[in-house]
Amino acid sequence: xxxxxxxxxxxxxxxxxxxxxxxxxxxxxxxxxxxxxxxxxxxxxxxxxxxxxxxxxxxxxxxxxxxxxxxxxxxxxxxxxxxxxxxxxxxxxxxxxxxxxxxxxxxxxxxxxxxxxxxxxxxxxxxxxxxxxxxxxxxxxxxxxxxxxxxxxxxxxxxxxxxxxxxxxxxxxxxxxxxxxxxxxxxxxxxxxxxxxxxxxxxxxxxxxxxxxxxxxxxxxxxxxxxxxxxxxxxxxxxxxxxxxxxxxxxxxxxxxxxxxxxxxxxxxxxxxxxxxxxxxxxxxxxxxxxxxxxxxxxxxxxxxxxxxxxxxxxxxxxxxxxxxxxxxxxxxxxxxxxxxxxxxxxxxxxxxxxxxxxxxxxxxxxxxxxxxxxxxxxxxxxxxxxxxxxxxxxxxxxxxxxxxxxxxxxxxxxxxxxxxxxxxxxxxxxxxxxxxxxxxxxxxxxxxxxxxxxxxxxxxxxxxxxxxxxxxxxxxxxxxxxxxxxxxxxxxxxxxxxxxxxxxxxxxxxxxxxxxxxxxxxxxxxxxxxxxxxxxxxxxxxxxxxxxxxxxxxxxxxxxxxxxx
Numbered sequence: 001x002x003x004x005x006x007x008x009x010x011x012x013x014x015x016x017x018x019x020x021x022x023x024x025x026x027x028x029x030x031x032x033x034x035x036x037x038x039x040x041x042x043x044x045x046x047x048x049x050x051x052x053x054x055x056x057x058x059x060x061x062x063x064x065x066x067x068x069x070x071x072x073x074x075x076x077x078x079x080x081x082x083x084x085x086x087x088x089x090x091x092x093x094x095x096x097x098x099x100x101x102x103x104x105x106x107x108x109x110x111x112x113x114x115x116x117x118x119x120x121x122x123x124x125x126x127x128x129x130x131x132x133x134x135x136x137x138x139x140x141x142x143x144x145x146x147x148x149x150x151x152x153x154x155x156x157x158x159x160x161x162x163x164x165x166x167x168x169x170x171x172x173x174x175x176x177x178x179x180x181x182x183x184x185x186x187x188x189x190x191x192x193x194x195x196x197x198x199x200x201x202x203x204x205x206x207x208x209x210x211x212x213x214x215x216x217x218x219x220x221x222x223x224x225x226x227x228x229x230x231x232x233x234x235x236x237x238x239x240x241x242x243x244x245x246x247x248x249x250x251x252x253x254x255x256x257x258x259x260x261x262x263x264x265x266x267x268x269x270x271x272x273x274x275x276x277x278x279x280x281x282x283x284x285x286x287x288x289x290x291x292x293x294x295x296x297x298x299x300x301x302x303x304x305x306x307x308x309x310x311x312x313x314x315x316x317x318x319x320x321x322x323x324x325x326x327x328x329x330x331x332x333x334x335x336x337x338x339x340x341x342x343x344x345x346x347x348x349x350x351x352x353x354x355x356x357x358x359x360x361x362x363x364x365x366x367x368x369x370x371x372x373x374x375x376x377x378x379x380x381x382x383x384x385x386x387x388x389x390x391x392x393x394x395x396x397x398x399x400x401x402x403x404x405x406x407x408x409x410x411x412x413x414x415x416x417x418x419x420x421x422x423x424x425x426x427x428x429x430x431x432x433x434x435x436x437x438x439x440x441x442x443x444x445x446x447x448x449x450x451x452x453x454x455x456x457x458x459x460x461x462x463x464x465x466x467x468x469x470x471x472x473x474x475x476x477x478x479x480x481x482x483x484x485x486x487x488x489x490x491x492x493x494x495x496x497x498x499x500x501x502x503x504x505x506x507x508x509x510x511x512x513x514x515x516x517x518x519x520x521x522x523x524x525x526x527x528x529x530x531x532x533x534x535x536x537x538x539x540x541x542x543x544x545x546x547x548x549x550x551x552x553x554x555x556x557x558x559x560x561x562x563x564x565x566x
Contacts, residue, residue: 020320023104024139026096031143034093038152041085042302046160048078049298053290061286093148097140105136108323134205138319145312149305157306160299164292168284170274171292178267178296179303185263186256186307191314193255197248198315203322204245208238217485249311256307264300271296347420347428349508350413352540353377353400357408360399369395370563373408377509377540382532382553385544387560393544394434396560397513400542401431430507434514436498438486443497444478450501462504466496467530492516492527499531509540516547528553 025031055071157179165172215222215231222228271293278284284292358373370392377383387393398404402417402425410417417425438446447459456478463472471493472478486494495515502510516527528543532553535541543554559566 015324017317017320017324020104020139020323021142021317023107024100024142024316024320025147026100026143030096030099031093031147034089034096034143035148035151037085037089037092038148039155041082041089042152042156043159044078044082044085045302046156046163046295046298048075048082050163050291050295051075051078053294054287057287057290093144097143100143101136101140104139108136135319135322138315139323141312142316145305146309146316149309153302153305157299157303160295160302164271164295167288168275168278168292170278171271174270174274175267175296175299178263178270179299182260182263182300182303183307186259187310189259190252190256190307190311193248193252197245197252198311199318200245201242201249201315204238204242208235208242211235211238220487253308253311256311257304260300260304260307264297267296267300268293345424345427347415347424348413349379349428349540352379352381352413353429353509354411354414355399355408356410358399358410359407360395360404362395362404368563370399370406372564374565375558377542379508379540380538381540382555383540383542384549384554384557385542385560386546386557387566389546390562391560392563393546393560394513395563397431397433397511397542397544400509400511401426401429403431428507429509429511430502430505431511431513432495432498432502432515436486436494438482438489438494438497440481440484442479442481443472443475446482446497447478447501447504450505454504458504462500463497465503465534466500467534468493468496468500495527496530499534503534503536503539507539509542510535511542511544513544514546515543516545525550 051071051074055068055075058068058071161172161176161179164175211231211234215228215235218231219228222231275284275289275292279286279289353376355373355375358370358375359368360370361368373396375396385393385396395404399406399410402422412420412425412428439449443463444456444459447462448454459478460469460472463469472480482489482494482497486497489497499510499512499515512531515531528545528549532541532543543549
């Protein structure tokens with residue numbers, strides 16, 4: 001019975017920058033409590049200064065206490081409410097943003113899964129890592145540093161202008177003019193001085209990550225060739241370029257803050273100048289003058305977040321663009337079945353694998369690597385696939401495990417694989433690649449990835465079947481570590497560990513892709529003998545090799561030549 005199929009996406013669907021930005025915003029239900037709390041907190045800050053200024057000047061006139069009691073209560077209330085609403089704003093807005101951040105990162109991983117691993121071969125690992133970590137983290141600034149300041153700070157600033165206008169409208173006009181000038185000049189200065197640096201930071205982070213990954217991943221080769229120094233120099237150059245870009249961005253933000261501070265002072269001085277005639281004429285009393293003159297200071301403290309929102313917007317948009325570009329578009333809606341819901345059990349092998357007229361190509365290439373392939377793999381059969389380099393052997397292996405989408409007909413036990421979830425296909429057909437992935441863990445953990453319920457006795461037994469019994473004793477048992485990507489084991493030992501995982505998992509069909517690629521020619525026959533005899537009699541084996549294999553080890557030989565069966 002086939003797995004349920006997820007709703008298909010449009011062919012060649014690709015996430016756009018607008019999609020990423022929309023996905024970064026929390027729902028209105030989660031966002032409005034933070035926005036309301038931010039507004040009330042900033043409004044309380046402005047009201048606190050206004051009431052305090054009025055109270056101080058009015059108290060200097062020595063009125064009866066009853067005339068200033070309400071102001072005293074107001075000062076206490078606004079001081080407390082400012083702190084309370086600021087706490088609530090931080091709590092609710094960050095909760096909403098971080099929840100949405102987790103959803104955004106999960107969605108990106110889900111989009112990376114269908115083309116992985118083959119669809120990502122043309123993408124630099126550091127760039128994808130940067131998009132998945134740094135760029136997705138940057139998206140939290142959209143609700144926190146872009147939308148929230150524009151919603152709350154700008155609204156409070158306009159409300160403060162209305163308050164000043166109620167007392168003395170010329171002062172309100174000067175305050176509004178200074179606010180508008182601050183928004184324009186600060187945004188323009190940030191754009192001129194910082195926009196280029198902001199756009200460059202994430203690519204430079206990706207370049208640095210690529211340089212570090214290349215250096216650490218190839219350190220043995222670099223040291224052997226005497227190129228480790230040049231590689232380290234590339235890391236230093238990438239780090240220096242990133243440092244310069246970050247410094248330029250910080251300088252632009254500092255300049256933006258300076259512009260806002262200067263205009264805040266100018267707004268206060270202008271308020272004194274335009275209010276002086278009102279005081280002389282008696283239209284404006286002392287307490288009202290204090291409010292008119294001092295409110296601009298509080299308003300600009302709140303309004304300072306608005307120009308900075310422009311800088312944050314540029315960073316967020318650049319991050320969204322890189323995220324949108326990080327995942328290549330799918331040629332079809334979910335071509336490898338990754339988005340289908342797995343059943344948890346693989347399809348029954350039945351009469352085996354059957355390929356008819358199968359074609360396949362690698363992502364980013366126009367030419368087909370396989371075309372017109374007709375092939376049967378029977379249960380328990382030992383099938384050898386040979387051919388020169390580039391004949392399509394690895395492509396066939398990746399088609400069998402659904403790493404690559406294929407045209408034509410491919411069935412397992414009569415069930416078309418394009419109706420199955422990819423995980424279900426891989427419960428029936430397993431792959432041991434040319435360079436097996438070994439994790440930087442001990443031998444036990446590297447085997448338990450195949451079946452986490454296996455006992456130590458079962459692990460020791462399966463290692464004995466693949467010819468690693470004596471080696472395991474020499475290494476000190478299952479607790480011995482294999483190093484990063486198997487750095488502490490030889491190529492042949494890595495292949496045997498990978499085969500032990502395949503046997504432990506119990507794949508009905510096991511594909512061995514060039515298992516002797518990292519092994520000396522003298523030891524290749526012994527390795528192939530151990531590999532093929534260790535597999536159970538009911539397991540089919542598709543052995544892909546460019547070297548000769550003893551005839552007694554295989555049942556049938558198929559030769560590939562330029563993507564076709566010769």
